[in-house]
Structures are given as C-alpha cells and as structure tokens.
Amino acid sequence: xxxxxxxxxxxxxxxxxxxxxxxxxxxxxxxxxxxxxxxxxxxxxxxxxxxxxxxxxxxxxxxxxxxxxxxxxxxxxxxxxxxxxxxxxxxxxxxxxxxxxxxxxxxxxxxxxxxxxxxxxxxxxxxxxxxxxxxxxxxxxxxxxxxxxxxxxxxxxxxxxxxxxxxxxxxxxxxxxxxxxxxxxxxxxxxxxxxxxxxxxxxxxxxxxxxxxxxxxxxxxxxxxxxxxxxxxxxxxxxxxxxxxxxxxxxxxxxxxxxxxxxxxxxxxxxxxxxxxxxxxxxxxxxxxxxxxxxxxxxxxxxxxxxxxxxxxxxxxxxxxxxxxxxxxxxxxxxxxxxxxxxxxxxxxxxxxxxxxxxxxxxxxxxxxxxxxxxx
Amino acid sequence: xxxxxxxxxxxxxxxxxxxxxxxxxxxxxxxxxxxxxxxxxxxxxxxxxxxxxxxxxxxxxxxxxxxxxxxxxxxxxxxxxxxxxxxxxxxxxxxxxxxxxxxxxxxxxxxxxxxxxxxxxxxxxxxxxxxxxxxxxxxxxxxxxxxxxxxxxxxxxxxxxxxxxxxxxxxxxxxxxxxxxxxxxxxxxxxxxxxxxxxxxxxxxxxxxxxxxxxxxxxxxxxxxxxxxxxxxxxxxxxxxxxxxxxxxx
Ligand SMILES: Nc1ncnc2c1ncn2[C@@H]1O[C@H](COP(=O)(O)OP(=O)(O)OP(=O)(O)O)[C@@H](O)[C@H]1O
Ligand SMILES: [Mg+2]
Numbered sequence: 001x002x003x004x005x006x007x008x009x010x011x012x013x014x015x016x017x018x019x020x021x022x023x024x025x026x027x028x029x030x031x032x033x034x035x036x037x038x039x040x041x042x043x044x045x046x047x048x049x050x051x052x053x054x055x056x057x058x059x060x061x062x063x064x065x066x067x068x069x070x071x072x073x074x075x076x077x078x079x080x081x082x083x084x085x086x087x088x089x090x091x092x093x094x095x096x097x098x099x100x101x102x103x104x105x106x107x108x109x110x111x112x113x114x115x116x117x118x119x120x121x122x123x124x125x126x127x128x129x130x131x132x133x134x135x136x137x138x139x140x141x142x143x144x145x146x147x148x149x150x151x152x153x154x155x156x157x158x159x160x161x162x163x164x165x166x167x168x169x170x171x172x173x174x175x176x177x178x179x180x181x182x183x184x185x186x187x188x189x190x191x192x193x194x195x196x197x198x199x200x201x202x203x204x205x206x207x208x209x210x211x212x213x214x215x216x217x218x219x220x221x222x223x224x225x226x227x228x229x230x231x232x233x234x235x236x237x238x239x240x241x242x243x244x245x246x247x248x249x250x251x252x253x254x255x256x257x258x259x260x261x262x263x264x265x266x267x268x269x270x271x272x273x274x275x276x277x278x279x280x281x282x283x284x285x286x287x288x289x290x291x292x293x294x295x296x297x298x299x300x301x302x303x304x305x306x307x308x309x310x311x312x313x314x315x316x317x318x319x320x321x322x323x324x325x326x327x328x329x330x331x332x333x334x335x336x337x338x339x340x341x342x343x344x345x346x347x348x349x350x351x352x353x354x355x356x357x358x359x360x361x362x363x364x365x366x367x368x369x370x371x372x373x374x375x376x
Numbered sequence: 377x378x379x380x381x382x383x384x385x386x387x388x389x390x391x392x393x394x395x396x397x398x399x400x401x402x403x404x405x406x407x408x409x410x411x412x413x414x415x416x417x418x419x420x421x422x423x424x425x426x427x428x429x430x431x432x433x434x435x436x437x438x439x440x441x442x443x444x445x446x447x448x449x450x451x452x453x454x455x456x457x458x459x460x461x462x463x464x465x466x467x468x469x470x471x472x473x474x475x476x477x478x479x480x481x482x483x484x485x486x487x488x489x490x491x492x493x494x495x496x497x498x499x500x501x502x503x504x505x506x507x508x509x510x511x512x513x514x515x516x517x518x519x520x521x522x523x524x525x526x527x528x529x530x531x532x533x534x535x536x537x538x539x540x541x542x543x544x545x546x547x548x549x550x551x552x553x554x555x556x557x558x559x560x561x562x563x564x565x566x567x568x569x570x571x572x573x574x575x576x577x578x579x580x581x582x583x584x585x586x587x588x589x590x591x592x593x594x595x596x597x598x599x600x601x602x603x604x605x606x607x608x609x610x611x612x613x614x615x616x617x618x619x620x621x622x623x624x625x626x
C-alpha cells in the first residue's frame with residue numbers, strides 16, 4: 001500500500017507545520033496548565049498526602065484542611081477503643097501572624113502542631129526524621145525553603161508568631177502552602193502559640209490503622225458517637241479529595257481550567273482545520289483523479305484523517321518533550337508542578353480530539369473533489 | 377463500409393449511448409449541452425472527438441465514463457446500464473473498468489512515478505506483488521522504466537503525462553478516457569502521447585475515447601467524431617491509421 005498520507009506529510013511538511021505547531025502549543029498549554037493547577041492545589045492536600053494517617057477525625061462539614069475547627073480532645077479515647085486503630089495523635093492547625101528578623105512586616109502563616117516523636121504520623125513522608133526530632137525542643141519551628149525570603153529568616157534565627165518567640169531549627173522542602181506559609185512545630189509549641197483560650201482541643205485527630213485498606217470502612221464505623229461533641233471522620237483519601245475539590249471548584253480555579261481548555265481547543269482546532277483544509281484543497285485535483293479511477297471517497301477521506309492523526313501525534317510528541325523540559329525547569333525553581341496519569345491522558349485526549357475534529361472538518365471539504373470537474 | 381483495420385466484435389459495442397441529453401441551468405439561463413446524441417464505440421479502437429470549444433465534448437466524456445448523470449437517454453458501458461448504478465456502484469465500475477487521462481497531469485507531488493501508478497492498484501484488491509508488477513510493466517510500456525523513482529517535480533511535462541497514462545493503463549481497463557491529453561504539451565510530446573494511446577487500443581483491445589482539438593492527432597485515430605452544439609456532425613474513419621504525417625485536414 002502506498003502511504004499517501006505519510007508521504008505527503010513528509011514531502012509537504014512546510015504546509016502541515018502550522019497545524020503541528022497549533023496542536024503542539026495547544027497540548028503544551030494544556031499540559032502546563034493542568035500541571036500547575038495540580039501542583040498548586042495539590043499542595044492544599046499536602047497535610048494529608050504527606051502524612052501516613054489512614055483516618056482523619058475533624059469538625060463536621062470541614063471542607064479543607066485549612067478550614068477545620070477544634071474538636072474535643074476526649075474523642076481520642078473513643079477512636080483508640082476501636083480494635084482496628086493502631087495509633088492516634090492530635091494535629092493542631094492554626095493561623096498565625098509571623099514577624100521575622102528582617103523587614104518583612106506581618107506574614108500570614110499556617111502553624112502545624114505535630115507529634116515530634118519518631119513514629120509520628122503527621123508529615124511522616126514530607127519531613128526528614130532529624131528535622132522532626134529537632135521539633136521536640138521548645139519553641140522550635142521548621143519552615144519551607146521556598147518561603148525563606150518571604151519570612152525573612154534563615155536557620156538558627158528567631159522570629160515571633162502571634163507575639164511568641166520561635167526559633168528556626170530546620171528548613172524543609174516540598175511543604176509549600178497556598179495562600180500562606182507552612183510553619184511546623186510540636187504540639188506543645190503550637191498550644192503555646194495559640195492565644196485564643198476558647199479552643200483548647202486539637203483541630204484534627206489522625207489515626208493509623210492495622211490494615212490501611214480498611215480506612216473507608218473504619219471511618220464510617222468511627223462516625224457514630226456524639227458523646228464527645230461534634231466530630232466526623234474521613235478516610236485520608238476522601239479527605240484529600242474533598243480538600244482539593246474545594247479549592248478547585250469553590251475558588252473558581254476549576255472553572256478557569258475548563259474555560260481555558262475550551263479556548264485552547266477552539267483556537268487549536270480552527271488553526272489546525274484551516275491548515276488541513278488548505279492541504280486538502282491543494283491536492284483536490286489529485287484526489288478527484290483517484291476518485292475518477294474508482295478509488296472510493298471513503299478511502300480518500302481516510303487519507304485526510306490519517307494526516308490529521310499524524311499531525312496530532314507529532315504535535316503531541318513535541319508538546320510532550322517540551323513539556324517535560326519545562327516541568328523539570330519548573331521543579332528546579334520550586335514551582336509546584338504535578339502531572340498524574342489522568343491529567344496526562346486528559347491532555348492526550350484533548351489534543352487528539354482537536355486533531356480529529358480538524359480532520360473531520362477537512363474531510364468535509366473533500367466533497368468538492370468531484371471528478372466531473374476535471375473534465376471541462 | 378468499415379475498413380478492416382480493426383477487429384470487429386460481433387457482439388455488443390463496448391460503449392453505447394442512446395438519445396442522451398444534458399442541460400446545465402445556471403440562474404435563469406439554460407444551456408443545452410448535449411442534444412439527443414447517440415453513439416456506439418467498439419473495443420480495440422481509438423476514437424477521437426473533436427469540435428469547437430464549448431460544444432460539449434468534455435461533458436460527453438464525463439457522461440460516457442459515468443462521472444456525470446444524463447437528463448434523458450441512457451448509457452450502456454460493458455453491458456452495465458450506468459444510469460441505474462448508485463454512487464458506490466459507479467465507483468466500483470470505474471475502479472474495475474475505466475482509466476482516465478486528463479489535460480492536467482494531476483500527480484501527487486509527494487509520490488514517485490512508480491507510486492503514482494501503484495496507488496490506484498492498491499485499491500483494486502490486487503496483491504502487493506501483482507500491483508508492483510503491473511506498475512513496472514505499464515511504466516515500461518510508456519517508456520519511463522528509467523524514471524520510475526522520480527517525483528513529478530523532476531519530470532518533464534511529457535513524462536508526467538506518460539506517468540498519468542501509465543497510472544490509467546496499469547488498471548488494465550476496458551475503457552480509457554482522455555480529455556485533451558496533449559494540449560499542455562508540445563508537438564513532439566503530443567505525438568508520443570497519441571502514439572501510446574493508439575498502441576494501447578491495439579495491443580490491449582482497450583476502447584480509447586479521446587477528446588482533442590489537435591488536428592495532428594486525427595491521422596492516428598481509428599475513428600473521428602466531429603461535434604458541434606451538442607450533436608455529432610460527422611463520423612468518419614481516416615483512410616490509413618499508419619499514413620505518414622501529411623495532408624492533415626483542419
Ligand atoms: N457544471 C456546469 N455548469 C454549467 N455549465 C456547464 C457545466 N459544465 C459545462 N458547462 C457548459 O457546457 C458547455 C459545454 O462544456 P464542455 O466542457 O463539455 O465543452 P468542451 O467541448 O469540452 O469545450 P472545450 O473544448 O473548451 O474544453 C459549455 O458552454 C459550458 O459552459
Ligand atoms: Mg473540454
């Protein structure tokens with residue numbers, strides 16, 4: 001079989017280049033957008049995904065980790081009674097006002113009070129063991145590398161949170177927060193920093209199960225009692241989802257992503273289809289000749305679709321390579337970018353869908369390949 | 377009445393048109409292009425249609441080859457009633473039985489001469505080897521064996537038209553239609569093209585119908601039809617197809 005579609009694509013590559021560039025840039029734009037959004041909003045569930053807790057206990061109706069309210073500390077004993085639970089620890093999440101040694105003014109920080117013991121659950125995946133151990137010292141805090149300039153401190157220096165003095169004992173990485181700066185300290189330090197006497201209990205209780213696979217079932221089972229005041233439970237996976245979803249949709253960011261995806265698709269499809277249509281028109285007489293010789297319209301349309309496919313595939317390849325380079329660059333600059341399989345698949349589907357729609361549009365213009373017009 | 381130059385087929389003619397009419401309507405204007413025209417062509421002959429510009433030659437060719445529908449009358453090609461075939465069936469009919477050579481060469485810029493010829497064969501359900509064999513053979517037949525790997529941009533006009541002929545010929549069609557195949561070529565190249573067409577009619581028994589203004593071609597035809605205003609004015613057979621190039625009527 002003579003590979004007409006591919007040979008034409010190679011021979012007349014200049015003609016198809018605009019389509020490939022349009023597809024490639026559409027794909028790249030979409031890829032980076034999704035990676036950025038996932039990276040930024042993924043950090044809102046970092047508290048959950050960076051910890052090894054299987055079940056979270058918090059105030060009912062909490063929509064994201066940052067919007068929790070305190071619960072009764074006695075809930076802990078209720079949770080511990082369940083035979084599936086291996087370990088429970090409190091987690092204090094609090095807002096704070098940071099004043100650093102440098103002239104930075106007040107910086108809004110998110111204080112995470114965690115259990116600094118070696119087998120602590122909170123941030124077990126994000127915080128190296130030595131840093132965690134150092135948190136046990138009174139008034140010790142760990143801050144993220146990405147926030148050093150913002151906080152105006154360096155390791156060993158002191159600052160104040162809500163007027164209480166703290167000392168930076170370590171610098172972590174990958175603990176970037178959205179809309180503020182994460183500051184990690186021990187539970188004791190966190191209680192010291194809280195100047196509101198009315199909320200005394202922890203913001204959350206986090207539990208490790210003997211069998212993590214049972215998280216969803218145990219979460220449901222633990223929900224029943226109301227003897228200790230209001231609380232509810234989530235499996236860690238569900239709570240992370242709720243948290244990310246809250247940021248994506250309640251902040252309008254999700255709508256923004258979809259909107260931009262729509263625009264990218266539209267612009268890409270217009271440029272790509274126009275290019276393909278021009279290419280088809282350029283070979284119209286040849287296609288008509290083939291049809292006169294009896295090659296079916298369907299077979300000719302397949303040639304156009306195949307060209308659209310290659311344009312999409314090559315554009316995607318370019319976008320993928322450039323995207324990987326750009327994402328590595330972003331990572332090296334501490335810009336949060338994350339790409340997961342569904343998002344990458346989404347990009348591929350968008351780009352190939354764009355190419356397919358353009359191919360179909362070009363196919364329509366094939367109707368003008370009437371061989372009778374060759375006889376004049 | 378017929379000179380015994382061609383083999384007469386006792387049976388039905390290869391191509392038969394009876395009382396065909398065709399009009400084009402653009403706006404309020406109606407142009408009667410073919411007016412109750414009848415025609416019968418035998419296999420193995422090169423028939424030339426000549427006539428003034430706009431008299432309906434190309435339209436007649438389009439109708440006889442199943443590319444256009446008639447308003448009235450009917451066309452019978454190789455025993456098939458073309459008017460009764462739908463688009464798919466007409467495509468299949470053309471695929472199996474017809475070849476075309478147009479004034480423009482209509483070659484894909486990206487393909488080599490060999491691939492241009494091989495491409496339609498791929499769609500005929502031939503094996504890969506058979507398609508290649510035929511492509512090779514018909515390119516040899518038009519004298520392009522040494523230029524098979526070249527693309528259209530590397531071929532002369534005459535060579536391009538010979539590739540186009542090879543493309544039609546490789547299908548081994550019973551009917552070969554050519555519309556002004558020489559008008560874009562100089563005299564020598566035009567001569568070569570008509571020679572090839574004539575030889576195809578002879579050696580393959582193909583019914584070749586060629587439209588041309590070119591008076592030099594007349595002597596090479598087995599039969600010349602003169603058209604005017606949608607009718608056939610005269611139908612004659614030049615005395616000797618192999619006669620030397622002189623005394624050309626104009
Ligand atoms: N699709 C069409 N729509 C309207 N009119 C048409 C169409 N096709 C052909 N005609 C008209 O039909 C007439 C005959 O056209 P045709 O192409 O058959 O002429 P021709 O004999 O081949 O002329 P030439 O020698 O210049 O090629 C012309 O007057 C032309 O304007
Ligand atoms: Mg014409």
